[in-house]
Every structure is written in C-alpha cells, then in structure tokens.
Amino acid sequence: xxxxxxxxxxxxxxxxxxxxxxxxxxxxxxxxxxxxxxxxxxxxxxxxxxxxxxxxxxxxxxxxxxxxxxxxxxxxxxxxxxxxxxxxxxxxxxxxxxxxxxxxxxxxxxxxxxxxxxxxxxxxxxxxxxxxxxxxxxxxxxxxxxxxxxxxxxxxxxxxxxxxxxxxxxxxxxxxxxxxxxxxxxxxxxxxxxxxxxxxxxxxxxxxxxxxxxxxxxxxxxxxxxxxxxxxxxxxxxxxxxxxxxxxxxxxxxxxxxxxxxxxxxxxxxxxxxxxxxxxxxxxxxxxxxxxxxxxxxxxxxxxxxxxxxxxxxxxxxxxxxxxxxxxxxxxxxxxxxxxxxxxxxxxxxxxxxxxxxxxxxxxxxxxxxxxxxxxxxxxxxxxxxxxxxxxxxxxxxxxxxxxxxxxxxxxxxxxxxxxxxxxxx
RNA sequence: GCGGGCGUGGCGUAGUGGUUAACGCGUCUGGUUGUGGCCCAGAAGAUCGAGGGUUCGAAUCCCUCCGCUCGCCCCA
Numbered sequence: 045x046x047x048x049x050x051x052x053x054x055x056x057x058x059x060x061x062x063x064x065x066x067x068x069x070x071x072x073x074x075x076x077x078x079x080x081x082x083x084x085x086x087x088x089x090x091x092x093x094x095x096x097x098x099x100x101x102x103x104x105x106x107x108x109x110x111x112x113x114x115x116x117x118x119x120x121x122x123x124x125x126x127x128x129x130x131x132x133x134x135x136x137x138x139x140x141x142x143x144x145x146x147x148x149x150x151x152x153x154x155x156x157x158x159x160x161x162x163x164x165x166x167x168x169x170x171x172x173x174x175x176x177x178x179x180x181x182x183x184x185x186x187x188x189x190x191x192x193x194x195x196x197x198x199x200x201x202x203x204x205x206x207x208x209x210x211x212x213x214x215x216x217x218x219x220x221x222x223x224x225x226x227x228x229x230x231x232x233x234x235x236x237x238x239x240x241x242x243x244x245x246x247x248x249x250x251x252x253x254x255x256x257x258x259x260x261x262x263x264x265x266x267x268x269x270x271x272x273x274x275x276x277x278x279x280x281x282x283x284x285x286x287x288x289x290x291x292x293x294x295x296x297x298x299x300x301x302x303x304x305x306x307x308x309x310x311x312x313x314x315x316x317x318x319x320x321x322x323x324x325x326x327x328x329x330x331x332x333x334x335x336x337x338x339x340x341x342x343x344x345x346x347x348x349x350x351x352x353x354x355x356x357x358x359x360x361x362x363x364x365x366x367x368x369x370x371x372x373x374x375x376x377x378x379x380x381x382x383x384x385x386x387x388x389x390x391x392x393x394x395x396x397x398x399x400x401x402x403x404x405x406x407x408x409x410x411x412x413x414x415x416x417x418x419x420x421x422x423x424x425x426x427x428x429x430x431x432x433x434x435x436x437x438x439x440x441x442x443x444x445x446x447x448x449x450x451x452x453x454x455x456x457x458x459x460x461x462x463x464x465x466x467x468x469x470x
Numbered sequence: 471g472c473g474g475g476c477g478u479g480g481c482g483u484a485g486u487g488g489u490u491a492a493c494g495c496g497u498c499u500g501g502u503u504g505u506g507g508c509c510c511a512g513a514a515g516a517u518c519g520a521g522g523g524u525u526c527g528a529a530u531c532c533c534u535c536c537g538c539u540c541g542c543c544c545c546a
Contacts, residue, residue, distance in 0.1 A: 105544090127545095128545095157546080161544070164539075164540060167545075171546065172546090173546060240542090304545095306545090351546095356546080412499090412500090413505050413506095414500090414505065414506075415498085415506095421507055422507090428506075432504060433504095
C-alpha cells in the first residue's frame, strides 16, 4: 500500500506558475535584444554525440570529465546531454554549411543544459542558458557587440548593479610560453600552496591565478600577469575591444586573474558578476573568443566569439534586487453557470469570447453560484458572466463587473462580446 | 568529490520524553429560494523524511540511511 512518491531529480527545480512572470520577462527581454542586434535563433538538440563535447569543450575540463551526463542509447550510440551550447552550435554551423552564408553568422539559442554537479544556490543539474554566438569574424568589435547584448538585456531587466570583468588570455601558442613562465614563478613555492593549487599546477596552471584560498593569495600578488605579456596581435585586439566598449558606454574592469574553465577560449574573455558578490558561482554570464573551435571540430578556420548567460541566475538577481516582473496573467472573464442544460451554453459562450480574443474560464457546474463566484473573484477575472436557466430562457446572460463598483447588467447572448468588452473597459 | 545547517498537513510555524500533535494562511462546504470580496460556522487534510534502537511511554534521546539547503571545488 505504501507507494513511494516521486520527486523531481536532484538539482532539477520545477518552475512553478508564480515564477513564470520572471521567465516571461527574461525571455521577452532576450527576444528584444537579439532582434535589435540582428541575431537569429537556432535550436539544437538537447543531446548530442558525446564526442562533440569531449573534443569541443575539452575532455580534461571538469565540465566534460566529471559533470557530463553520458549515456548509451538503445542503438549503442554514445550520447551526452548538452552541458553547454557552443560546440553544438558550431556543429550545426558546419553541418548546414553556414560557412557559405554571409559572414559573420549571428546566432542565439535558449535551452536547457545539464551538468552533474552538486546543486546549490544558483547551480542546478538542469539549467537554462541564453547563448549568443558570432561565427566567422575576428573583429574585436564583435567581441564588444556580444557583451553589449548581454549588458543591454540586464539593463532592460532592471539589473544595474552588475560588473563586467574583462581580460585577454592571448592566443594558444603564445600563451604556452607564458604558462611556462607562470610555472617557473610558482614552482619554488609549490609546497606552500593549497592542495587544490598544487593539483592545478600540473593540470591547468592558469587556474592558479583564480584561487580563492588564503594560502595562495600572497603568491598570486606578484605572479606574472598574462595580460601584461600579450602577443602584439592579441594586445591590439584587446585595446580595440576596450575602446569599443567605452564607445558603447559600457563600464568594465580589467581582471588579469580572469580565467575561463573551457579549453577553447583565446584572446577576449569576460564575465558579468553581481557587484560585491564573493560567491564562487556568482557569475551570471560569461564568454569569450574561440578562434580555434570550428577548425578543431573539422571545419575551416573560423574565428568566433560568444557568451552564455544563466537564466536561473539572472532571475535570482532580479529577486535579490527586488525587480518585480509584470503581473501574472489572468483570465478576463469567468463564466459562472448552473444546471445541466446550461452547461453547453456556458461552453459556447466561453468559445465565442475566446474567438474574440477574450480570455475566459468556465466554472464548475456542480458548484453553487456562491462557490463559483468565490472562484471567479480569486481567479482575478475582471468580469463574471452568470448563466442560469432563467437567463437561457431569455436568451441572455448577466454581466457582473468584479473589480469596479457598478451593477451587473443583463445582456443578450447574441451581443455578449460587445457587452463584455464594455464591462472590461470600465 | 569535501564540509556545515535543516527535515512536523499544500505553505509558514508551535510543540524538546507523558492523554485523540496545536495555530495561521490556503482548500472545500454552509450562513434559506440563483451572486464574489469582509465576517461567521463547519469539514477535509500529518504514517511528525525513512528504518532501527533506548524507554512503561518518542515528533522530542541515540544510530543509520534518504532528501533539502548553504559553502568549497567547478561553472551559467
């Protein structure tokens, strides 16, 4: 007799009706800014060949190595739930010959991503990203452009206490010489560093700069900074990005310690974080340039740039800042009816209203007028239509305003749409 | 993967060894013939996260597990 009740899988919150206005606001905002910048929507599948991310995202990244949902389907193919959007969009770019479209190709998507990670505030196993990519341009202006999209989105959403952090991590080859210098710098201090950082030293030396461990902080101070050692090309690129951002009126701070976790980034990297948020998972949007990725996935050299923004985190920020979304949607008309012979009339009436574009909901015929009107009231409907056997006999319905102080009137069913419109206009 | 906090009706809480687990909100039904909001009355709804142990007696004490949550790691 004891049946176990199912629960949503760990880290996969339901988005309840009360949260939907926030989602509406964000999704509408995304639609506005992407239109404004001429980005076209693309939707790629929720799952892809696992190899796409292993190669694209990088099989030594935590995202792929420890967090990716990988499974074999019934046909024996090794698939993965997408942990991020970029490799999938690059795959689609190649698969559909977008290289022969006018370049650059500006694409965006909004879709769920999956990472097997321990859930906490602002971090979920299924989360939703707004992702923007510009493929086929090495222009620094394009880096600034994608940043501008996100910045404008957040401004439109009423989030104005965000901080844009920017840096450049150079191109892949010149970066190796810097990484060697960095390792030389840290090597003598290795035993004094945190365990995490000792691990990073071999795996991903750049992340040494990202450490928040107190034991590492004194050494970070004097470490050579990548941004001070850029190749001339990357240096020029970086200066143009900053100039473009300034021209766009977007404030930013150069963060020499900014490092991204994915393998494919080069040159421009950035993230948007809430000001004075020290939490590790604070960033609400992050991205950068990835000039080598398309080639890595078997295409021609195609310099590209883009970002991903976390919708749940963005909504969290809206709530933290008490940005109120538009009110939840409500029906305009609630149809109260009583009696078996009346039910079909209620149905046609509601249908007529909906055909006229008026949102209507029908009460439950088994309930008393009183009960149905209570429901009408709590539903937020502005007008109740009351329909009983008497009204049907007269070919009419009572139109009762619920939000303004005026009397209900009887209206002929043939003219019900006009009567309702009139009542709604009060 | 590591560390902290917390699990009592749908939600928010009270109850910290002793009769049928309490309250608020919400839900439902009524308060004469067919009319909401306010008010009043009543009802439904809890195996006190699960299992085990201690005890005459456990929501309360102990153990294990599960779940949620916050932080670290990592990332959006």
